[in-house]
Amino acid sequence: AQTVTQSQPEMSVQEAETVTLSCTYDTSESDYYLFWYKQPPSRQMILVIRQEAYKQQNATENRFSVNFQKAAKSFSLKISDSQLGDAAMYFCAYRSGGAQGGSEKLVFGKGTKLTVNP
Amino acid sequence: DSGVTQTPKHLITATGQRVTLRCSPRSGDLSVYWYQQSLDQGLQFLIQYYNGEERAKGNILERFSAQQFPDLHSELNLSSLELGDSALYFCASSVLPNTDTQYFGPGTRLTVL
Numbered sequence: 001a002q003t004v005t006q007s008q009p010e011m012s013v014q015e016a017e018t019v020t021l022s023c024t025y026d027t028s029e030s031d032y033y034l035f036w037y038k039q040p041p042s043r044q045m046i047l048v049i050r051q052e053a054y055k056q057q058n059a060t061e062n063r064f065s066v067n068f069q070k071a072a073k074s075f076s077l078k079i080s081d082s083q084l085g086d087a088a089m090y091f092c093a094y095r096s097g098g099a100q101g102g103s104e105k106l107v108f109g110k111g112t113k114l115t116v117n118p
Numbered sequence: 119d120s121g122v123t124q125t126p127k128h129l130i131t132a133t134g135q136r137v138t139l140r141c142s143p144r145s146g147d148l149s150v151y152w153y154q155q156s157l158d159q160g161l162q163f164l165i166q167y168y169n170g171e172e173r174a175k176g177n178i179l180e181r182f183s184a185q186q187f188p189d190l191h192s193e194l195n196l197s198s199l200e201l202g203d204s205a206l207y208f209c210a211s212s213v214l215p216n217t218d219t220q221y222f223g224p225g226t227r228l229t230v231l
Binding site for chain 1: 120149151153160161162163173174176199206208210212214216218219220221222224225227
């Protein structure tokens with residue numbers, strides 16, 4: 001079974017600075033997707049960024065980018081120019097690509113609580 | 119706003135009772151997923167439906183059941199409720215089962231007293 005590990009329960013960053021959240025995963029599949037979801041105090045789960053495992057290029061979305069290291073099974077999230085509104089729980093998630101008959105469910109890590117200091 | 123709606127937002131009930139949570143997927147999405155978020159278990163997949171049929175089951179208790187209706191909305195039924203069932207229940211939807219991105223609703227907060 002696939003597992004996702006977020007080793008940093010809490011992180012803090014100064015406004016306008018850069019922070020990196022770590023995520024590692026374990027899988028024997030070659031076809032899969034990785035995601036970062038943000039959960040602010042409102043509890044809504046918001047998709048931040050996604051990465052297809054077959055793509056070597058790291059995904060970027062405005063101030064958010066990932067460092068995807070497939071061989072190391074690592075998928076970190078970098079937030080540049082941090083803003084107060086970035087304060088939230090961040091969850092890393094794995095989804096099988098389905099080619100090997102894997103489930104389409106999302107497997108989540110336990111989350112990292114990000115605090116942004118003014 | 120993801121386009122996925124869930125009702126009610128909050129639900130407070132007593133042990134032993136039965137409740138129904140409702141989810142309407144985004145327009146055009148055929149697949150619906152239910153997840154439970156609790157303090158001790160984190161975010162866990164419960165069950166998935168595609169076009170009215172059950173497609174996958176996760177850590178869903180026998181006291182829980184779900185279905186997806188012809189109009190594609192889904193309901194999660196929780197019965198014989200226990201204190202430990204208190205959690206945030208999310209519904210997510212995607213266009214097709216093998217479409218990569220799942221969009222989440224705002225969740226239903228269930229409190230069992």
